[in-house]
Structures are given as structure tokens and as C-alpha cells.
Amino acid sequence: MNRPANPAAASFLGGAKSRLLPASIPLRYFGGAVFFHLAFWLGVVWAAPEIPNFAIGPGRVLAVLHLLTLGVFAATAFGAAFQLLPVATKQPLRAEWPARLVAWLLFPGIVLFAVGIAETLHIPAALGGVLSAAGVMLAGVLLADNLARARGMASVVVHGWVAVASLFAIAALGFLLVVDQHHGILASRNGIGAAHAILAVYGFMGMLALGFSYVLVPMFGLAPAPSTRAALASFAFAAAGLALGVIGAVLAQPVILAAGAAAGLCAIALHLRLMAAAMQARMRKRLGPSFVLVRIAWACLPLSLILGALMALDLWPWRGPALFGALALLGWLLTFLLGMLQRIVPFLASMHASGPGRAPPLVSSLTAERPLEIHRYCHFAAVTGLIAGIAGDWPLVVQISGAAGAAGAAAFAWFFIGTLARMRRAP
Amino acid sequence: MSDIVDRARDALKSVMDPEAGLNIVDLGLVYDIALEDGRLVALITFTTEACPVGPRLVEEAEQALAAVAGAVPFEIRVTFDPPWTPERITPDGRALLGQ
Numbered sequence: 001m002n003r004p005a006n007p008a009a010a011s012f013l014g015g016a017k018s019r020l021l022p023a024s025i026p027l028r029y030f031g032g033a034v035f036f037h038l039a040f041w042l043g044v045v046w047a048a049p050e051i052p053n054f055a056i057g058p059g060r061v062l063a064v065l066h067l068l069t070l071g072v073f074a075a076t077a078f079g080a081a082f083q084l085l086p087v088a089t090k091q092p093l094r095a096e097w098p099a100r101l102v103a104w105l106l107f108p109g110i111v112l113f114a115v116g117i118a119e120t121l122h123i124p125a126a127l128g129g130v131l132s133a134a135g136v137m138l139a140g141v142l143l144a145d146n147l148a149r150a151r152g153m154a155s156v157v158v159h160g161w162v163a164v165a166s167l168f169a170i171a172a173l174g175f176l177l178v179v180d181q182h183h184g185i186l187a188s189r190n191g192i193g194a195a196h197a198i199l200a201v202y203g204f205m206g207m208l209a210l211g212f213s214y215v216l217v218p219m220f221g222l223a224p225a226p227s228t229r230a231a232l233a234s235f236a237f238a239a240a241g242l243a244l245g246v247i248g249a250v251l252a253q254p255v256i257l258a259a260g261a262a263a264g265l266c267a268i269a270l271h272l273r274l275m276a277a278a279m280q281a282r283m284r285k286r287l288g289p290s291f292v293l294v295r296i297a298w299a300c301l302p303l304s305l306i307l308g309a310l311m312a313l314d315l316w317p318w319r320g321p322a323l324f325g326a327l328a329l330l331g332w333l334l335t336f337l338l339g340m341l342q343r344i345v346p347f348l349a350s351m352h353a354s355g356p357g358r359a360p361p362l363v364s365s366l367t368a369e370r371p372l373e374i375h376r377y378c379h380f381a382a383v384t385g386l387i388a389g390i391a392g393d394w395p396l397v398v399q400i401s402g403a404a405g406a407a408g409a410a411a412f413a414w415f416f417i418g419t420l421a422r423m424r425r426a427p
Numbered sequence: 428m429s430d431i432v433d434r435a436r437d438a439l440k441s442v443m444d445p446e447a448g449l450n451i452v453d454l455g456l457v458y459d460i461a462l463e464d465g466r467l468v469a470l471i472t473f474t475t476e477a478c479p480v481g482p483r484l485v486e487e488a489e490q491a492l493a494a495v496a497g498a499v500p501f502e503i504r505v506t507f508d509p510p511w512t513p514e515r516i517t518p519d520g521r522a523l524l525g526q
Contacts, residue, residue, distance in 0.1 A: 020482065088477040153477055215477045222447055222524070224512045225475055283513040283524050284447070350445040351480055359487055360445040360480070 021083055023352035025096065027420070028103050029079025030345055033337075034416045036071025036110065038409040041382065043067055043114075044402030049395040051386075054322045058125075058181065063118035068329060070110045070132055073205050076337050077163075078102060078139050080344065084212060085143060085160060089150035098142050105135030122182070129178050133171045140167040155231035159211025162239050166203025169246075170196060194249035201304075201328050202264065203242050209336060210238060210271055217275055220291075220343050221282030226274035234274065237267035245308075254312045261309035268302050289369075289376055293339030296380075300331030322390045330383045338379065338412065342372055349419050353426035361426045368422075371415040378408025431499060432460050435467060438491040442484060447474070449523055451484060455515025458506065467492065467501035472511045481505070 043064035044051065054061045082099045086092050093099060109131025116125025144164045150157045173196040180186040218225050244260030247253070275298065304327045311320040346366040353361050385401030388394070439457055440450045447454055451471065459470040471488060473481040485503055492501045516524070 020479065084477065084479065087479050090476075156477070215475055219446065219475050219478060222474065222513055222516070225510060281513060283516055283521065283526065285525055347446055347479075351483060359443060360483060362443065362448050363446050364448060 020351070021086075021093070021096065021099070023348065023423075025099050026079040026083040026348055027345075028100075029075045029082070030341060031416065032103060032107050033072045033075040033079070033341070034409075034413045036067050036075065037334075037338075038406060038413060040064060040067040040072060041402050041405030041409050044386070044405060045399050046402075048389075048399035048402060051398050052319055052322055052390045052393045052395065054325070058117045058120060060118045063114040065325070065329075066110065066117070067114050068334070069200055070106070070113075070136075073200075073329075073333060073337065074136065074139075075103075075106065076341065077205060077208050078106075080212060080340075081139075081143055081160075081208060083348065084215065085146055085156070088153040088156040088215060089146055089160075090152055091146055091149040093142060094145050098138055102135045102139045102142070105131050105138065109133075109135055126178070129174070133175060136167060136171050140164050140171075143167075153215070155214045155226075155228050155235065156211045158232065158235050159207045159238075162235075162242065163204050163207035163211070166199045166207065166242070170199045170204060173199065188250070188252055191250050191252050195246045198242070198245045198249055198260075201333065202238075202245065205333055207238065207242075209333070210234070210267075213271070213275060216340060216343070217294075218278050218282075220284070221279060221287060222284045223278040223282035226278055230270060230274055234267045234270035237263050237270065241265075241267055248312065254314065257312035258309045261305045261312065264305045265302055265309075268305065272298055272302075288342075289372055290339045290342035293335050293342070293376065293379070297332050297336035297339060300327055300335065304328035304332055319390055319393070323387065326383070326387045326390055330386065335379070335383065338375070342367070342415070345416060345419050349423035353423045361422075366419050366422045366426075368415055368418045371411040371418065374411035375408045375415065378404045378411060382408060431467060431495065432462065434495040435460050435469065435492055435501075438495045439469065439488055441491050442487040444474075444484065445480060447524075449516075449520050451488065453517045453520030453523065455513075455517060455520065456484070456511060462499075465499070467496055467499050468504060469501070470504045470506055472506055474511050476507050476510075 043060075047060035047064050050059065050061050078099075082093065109128045112124045112128025113132055114128070115121065116123070116128050143160065147157055147160050147164065150160075173192055176186060176192055177189070177196060180189055180192075186192055214226055214231050217223070241260045241263030244256055244263055246260075248255070248257030248260055304324065307316065307320070307324050307327055310316040311324060316323075343363075346363045349366050350360045350363045353366070382401045382405030385397055385404060389397030389399075389401055436452060436457070439460075440452045442451045443449070444451055444454055444456070451457055454474070456473065457469060457471050459468075461468055469488065469492060471485070473484065485505065488503050492503070
């Protein structure tokens with residue numbers, strides 16, 4: 001067969017082919033996220049009496065929280081970033097083995113860490129913390145190496161850099177918090193805890209979510225790519241907001257914290273305007289139920305920042321941390337990630353079901369609608385119920401919401417396993 | 428010789444973008460097909476530079492062209508200049524998308 005003779009095209013194609021990772025790498029992270037998603041909601045049922053009045057500190061709620069942040073969010077982020085970042089940067093990962101090793105460090109580490117901090121077992125907590133941190137740091141090094149060699153897609157790359165920097169800072173602050181728990185080295189434990197949370201939610205996860213949205217939303221909607229200049233303006237506000245938020249938290253300065261939230265709101269306003277423009281110009285009118293989740297997540301993102309600013313200025317009267325957590329972590333991040341995963345998993349399955357002389361099956365043929373429908377209703381019931389349960393200090397409502405969430409997570413697992421089964425059976 | 432260009436275009440209609448559910452011609456990803464110095468050249472793009480399915484589309488396009496090119500050498504060039512926009516979708520493609 002003739003091969004491309006144009007040097008630029010040949011170079012691009014050669015690189016592009018090598019940027020497709022084996023299916024087992026991203027799918028192990030998404031599989032892990034599906035598992036911990038179920039574990040998280042079961043954990044909500046278990047820890048329900050303590051959730052409405054949660055304050056940062058070891059115990060069941062913190063353990064359940066880390067099943068979500070490390071088990072679902074970080075796992076999804078690593079799976080997506082290992083697969084999508086090299087495509088955006090036009091550079092392959094330096095090696096595949098570290099991308100596999102991260103999962104072997106992270107997943108057992110999360111289990112040990114969660115059990116350890118839930119039951120105040122120091123050795124499992126410390127061992128799990130070290131394993132998880134090692135996995136997170138290794139992932140950070142791998143992603144930083146890829147970003148350092150990036151060519152093109154500036155809007156994705158700059159978000160990626162801040163996400164990776166946040167990842168290292170999260171691990172460092174998390175380590176300080178663990179040491180402080182036993183040796184009392186920190187002058188302001190709450191401030192460091194708040195900075196750790198801000199970096200995790202808006203730094204690592206937030207920056208990746210915003211950056212990859214500039215690729216994924218137009219791709220799924222068949223829409224023109226948003227303006228890079230406008231995306232960079234949104235990024236500048238987001239980075240400034242993140243820096244102010246972290247500084248304000250560490251120094252316990254409410255005005256700086258609120259200024260960070262205000263800058264974050266400017267960033268989100270610009271970002272959502274670009275997303276709205278892409279959605280309006282899209283050629284695929286029916287985006288399906290996944291984008292119902294995405295739209296709701298977009299609405300929760302600015303609400304979480306407004307609540308955060310009110311809390312910082314002491315203008316929110318009760319149960320701020322728990323409500324903020326529910327809105328930011330569940331309303332925004334979890335809802336957004338599950339919406340995106342509903343599109344990404346069948347898309348990846350389609351790519352990996354094809355081969356030499358074998359066309360990829362249509363993505364729609366790999367997606368099962370029924371489990372996703374069940375998941376959607378259960379998810380909305382669980383998140384709204386949890387927020388209501390926290391607001392009203394009703395542990396029973398929190399518990400029932402957790403059960404609804406677990407049912408939804410089981411349906412999502414059904415969708416995930418079904419998609420993989422169809423991938424294997426694809427003609 | 429324009430016959431081979433028409434046949435090439437028809438052949439490329441067999442290459443489906445699995446995410447869009449449309450063939451790459453109706454999706455507007457094929458910018459040009461021409462004969463250059465006796466060589467059949469197809470200039471194509473992807474919906475985004477970061478499209479993970481792009482390399483697969485090129486592989487399938489190569490197979491499709493190989494089936495119609497016969498002894499004529501052929502080449503697929505990928506470009507992002509100008510970038511793809513939805514306006515490039517053909518009327519047939521729009522109809523399939525429910526426009």
C-alpha cells in the first residue's frame with residue numbers, strides 16, 4: 001500500500017498512532033472509578049449520622065470522602081488524561097508501564113487509607129497514604145513529562161500544567177495533614193485542610209475538567225472549537241482565583257478567599273459562555289441524557305463558588321462544609337464526570353473494537369440506554385436528597401439518599417460492564 | 428482521469444466516523460481529492476486536532492483508496508488549516524443528523 005509521502009503528514013500520523021494507548025490502561029482507571037463510585041455511596045449509607053455536621057478531621061466521613069476524591073475523581077482523571085493528553089499534546093507518553101503502575105499503587109492505597117482513617121488504624125492509614133501519594137506523584141510526573149513536550153492545543157496544555165502543579169501540592173499538603181494528626185506541627189490545621197480541598201476540587205480536577213471540555217464538548221456535539229484566546233482568558237481568571245483561594249485559606253484571610261471565589265466566578269462565566277456557544281452551534285442536536293448531567297453540573301459549579309465565598313465571609317449560617325462538599329463534589333464534579341464517562345467509555349470501546357481491516361463499530365451501538373436511565377434518576381434523587389438531608393440535619397434522609405446513590409452506581413457499573421462486553425463481541 | 432477522483436470520493440464515503448455516525452465525506456472531513464503529477468491525493472482533516480479516532484480514519488481511508496486506485500499511486504494528507512467547522516457538513520450529512 002502507498003503510505004503518506006508528505007513529511008509533515010507522515011510524522012503526524014506516525015505520532016498519532018503511537019499515542020493510542022492499549023485499552024487496558026484507561027479502562028482500568030475507569031473500572032476503578034466505577035468500583036469506588038459504588039463504594040462511596042455505600043459509605044454514605046454507613047456514615048450517614050455523621051455527615052450533616054462534618055468538619056475536617058479523621059473518621060468515617062473523611063474516609064468516605066476519599067473514596068470519592070481519590071477513588072472516583074483521581075482515577076477518572078488519570079484514565080482520561082493518560083489517553084487524551086497525549087492526543088492533545090501530540091506527544092506519546094514516555095512509557096506505558098508507569099501508567100499501569102499508578103493503578104497498582106493507587107487502588108490498594110485508597111482502600112487501606114480509607115479503612116485506616118475510618119477506624120483510626122494508624123498503620124493501614126499511613127501505608128495507604130504512602131501508596132496513594134506515590135501513585136498520585138507518579139501520575140503527576142508522567143503527565144508533567146508529557147506536557148513539557150507538548151506541541152499545540154495551548155488551552156488544554158495550560159490547564160494541564162496547573163492541574164499537575166495542584167496535584168503535587170495536594171499530595172504535599174495531605175502529607176503535612178497526616179503528620180500533623182500525630183505530631184501537631186501545623187499552626188493552622190484548618191487552613192491547610194481548606195487549601196488541600198481547594199487544590200483538589202478546583203485545582204487538579206477543576207483545571208482538567210475545564211481544559212478537556214474545550215476538546216470533548218465540541219467533539220461530542222459536532223461544534224466548532226471555542227476560541228483559544230477566550231479559553232486562555234478564562235484560564236487566567238481560574239489560575240488567579242485558585243492562587244488567591246489557596247493563599248486566603250493558608251493565611252486565614254476571608255477577603256482573599258472571597259476574592260479568589262470572585263475570580264473563579266469570572267473564569268466560570270467565560271468558560272460557560274464558550275460552552276454555551278459551542279452547544280448552540282452544534283450540528284448534533286440530540287446529545288442524549290449524558291448532557292443532561294453535564295448541564296446540571298455546569299449549573300452547580302458557579303453555585304459552589306458562591307457558597308464558598310459566603311462561607312469565607314461568614315455569611316452562611318449553617319452546615320457550610322457539608323453543603324459545600326455536596327454541591328461542589330457531587331452536584332458539579334461527580335455529575336460532570338459521570339456525564340462525560342457515558343460518552344468517553346463507549347467512544348474508547350469503539351476505537352479499541354476496531355483493528356486492521358475492521359472498521360470501528362458506531363459508538364451508539366455500544367451504549368446501553370436502560371442502565372444509564374436508571375442511573376440518572378437514582379443519581380439526581382441521591383444528590384438532591386443528600387443536600388436536603390445535610391441542610392435539615394436529617395441522617396435518615398442522608399441514608400436513604402446514599403441507598404439511591406448506590407442503586408445508581410450499580411446501574412452505572414452495569415452500563416460499564418455491558419459496554420466492555422459489547423466491545424469484545426464487536427464483529 | 429476525473430473518474431478516479433469520483434470513485435475515490437465514493438470510496439471514502441465508506442469510511443465512518445464512529446462518534447458522529449456519519450461518513451467522512453458527508454461530515455466534511457475530506458477537503459479535496461485531486462490528481463497531482465499522476466498521484467491521487469486526498470486532503471483530509473479531523474473534527475478536532477485532539478480527535479483520538481483520527482488515525483483510525485486515516486487507516487480506513489487508505490484501505491478505501493487502495494481499493495479504487497489500482498495502479499495509480501495515492502497519498503492521504505492530513506491538515507488542520509483551515510480547521511474543520513460544522514458548516515462543512517454536506518446537506519446529506521445534515522439530513523442524517525436531523526437538521
